Amino acid sequence: MAFSLAAQTQTGDGTRLNQYGMEVNRVPMVAESRDGIMVFESWDQQTRFWFDIRVQLDGAVFFGTKDWMNPIGNNASIRRARLGIKSQINRNWYGEIDTDFTNGFFELKDAIIQFSTCNWEFRAGNFKEEFSMEQLTSSRYLPMMERPMAMSAFAPSRSLGVDAKYRHKWFYGAAGVFFQEVSDFETANWVQDANQDLGRSQGMSYTGRLVFNPFWKDIWRGIHIGGAASHRTPKTSVDPRQLGGFRYDARNSTSINRKKYIDTDRFPNVTDHELLWNVELAGHYRGLRVQAEYVQANNYIKDGTGIVNSVDFSGIKKYTFDGWYAMAGITLFGGEQRYNMGGAKFTQPTRGRSWGDIELLVRYDHLNLNDQNIFGGSGENYTVGLNYYVNDNVKFVLNYQYSKNDRYANGRTRLFSGVTADGTPTTDFRQIAAPKGEGGVRIQMIALRMEIDF
Numbered sequence: 001m002a003f004s005l006a007a008q009t010q011t012g013d014g015t016r017l018n019q020y021g022m023e024v025n026r027v028p029m030v031a032e033s034r035d036g037i038m039v040f041e042s043w044d045q046q047t048r049f050w051f052d053i054r055v056q057l058d059g060a061v062f063f064g065t066k067d068w069m070n071p072i073g074n075n076a077s078i079r080r081a082r083l084g085i086k087s088q089i090n091r092n093w094y095g096e097i098d099t100d101f102t103n104g105f106f107e108l109k110d111a112i113i114q115f116s117t118c119n120w121e122f123r124a125g126n127f128k129e130e131f132s133m134e135q136l137t138s139s140r141y142l143p144m145m146e147r148p149m150a151m152s153a154f155a156p157s158r159s160l161g162v163d164a165k166y167r168h169k170w171f172y173g174a175a176g177v178f179f180q181e182v183s184d185f186e187t188a189n190w191v192q193d194a195n196q197d198l199g200r201s202q203g204m205s206y207t208g209r210l211v212f213n214p215f216w217k218d219i220w221r222g223i224h225i226g227g228a229a230s231h232r233t234p235k236t237s238v239d240p241r242q243l244g245g246f247r248y249d250a251r252n253s254t255s256i257n258r259k260k261y262i263d264t265d266r267f268p269n270v271t272d273h274e275l276l277w278n279v280e281l282a283g284h285y286r287g288l289r290v291q292a293e294y295v296q297a298n299n300y301i302k303d304g305t306g307i308v309n310s311v312d313f314s315g316i317k318k319y320t321f322d323g324w325y326a327m328a329g330i331t332l333f334g335g336e337q338r339y340n341m342g343g344a345k346f347t348q349p350t351r352g353r354s355w356g357d358i359e360l361l362v363r364y365d366h367l368n369l370n371d372q373n374i375f376g377g378s379g380e381n382y383t384v385g386l387n388y389y390v391n392d393n394v395k396f397v398l399n400y401q402y403s404k405n406d407r408y409a410n411g412r413t414r415l416f417s418g419v420t421a422d423g424t425p426t427t428d429f430r431q432i433a434a435p436k437g438e439g440g441v442r443i444q445m446i447a448l449r450m451e452i453d454f
Contacts, residue, residue: 028043037454047089049085051086056449058076059074059448060253062074065444077103078102079255079449082098084098084109093115096111109158119168129176130209133224135147146254148293149250149252149381150250150323150367151295152251154295159179161178162177178205203234203235206230206231209228211226213339221283223283224291228277229275233273233274244270246271246274247265248263250262250367257445265412269302270305274297274299278295289349291327293324294324296320300318301318312373323365334352378408381404393452394451397449401444402442407429407432407440410427413427413428415441418439418440
């Protein structure tokens, strides 16, 4: 005899029912902690369920600025507060949802349906496009507090789409088709308004990546040679008034400094399509790692475009902007770098001592947003980092950074980038008294991150 409850779970003979009264298959599971992550897994290891939670607390102080510069406030913030739920349904099917509640604002990160077989993997949903080794690296494994400026300015992040990946020994390849960005309430409204009110299609991106690793058999050494390309048409995940436009920008340092000195400004309804490409080089040996990337953005202008926001686009076919970075790091107490061929990127190094390990890193990165009659500015950062890996779940990151921008880096003429002949601060690069090629702000920063993953 069955129970007649709304949330019925069991009949008189012990058969399990779901909340809709339907009989369900049962798979006993065991719980265990794997490197601090709570995992529930079936005895046959076909089914697995776990949480992916991440908290990053940042603080930064800025100094070395001139009196004429716009002041930069010291501050602390929650950089990431992530809650992810992941499940391996069986040998072939996997699902994931990942959200962020940073500073109290909800944002959708990953929402994935995945099918895997042999060396192939097929995904659908919202996830990162396969472009840039550093961009694809999980924020929990970032060597520095923030990604290089060029990655922030150019590299696509998460979009709604489908892709396929193939991995076999020394080869990694991925290709996908992507639509609009899915992140927060404002973005969703823009997409819906563009469709409902204006009948606009979402726009599409075609993104692919290839990586070669000739030492794929060795876990203690490796060489990464890769590259990616992305052909992109204008998306509706922007303010409908900005459709078909472009804007490239980046902060010099942490998200605590909200000023974006390097910024092309917005130019709506000028872009026909965009072509991004990059080259990736990396290697590791024991505790040493080196990594570098170059990325270029080519924005092709629609025929017949005239003056937009005081810039004359007449006769201009395309704009080319670019950036690059080079980085090296070494563990100081015997830990070894780890490379994940399954994603063609680095993960967290091992620790050489019972109390953990310390990693020393240096990085140079450069971004140039000046081309023809657009002066978005250029800048470079010199960064030194110390990472203390306490265990698999707790990490402390200390960064010192010196940033140097050119005279054109004025935040769309809203920020001072030099002084006139009489010492008056100015946002107009044409009035700066310094010799040509000089001017621009100089910033120094010390920042600390405390992170826990569980």
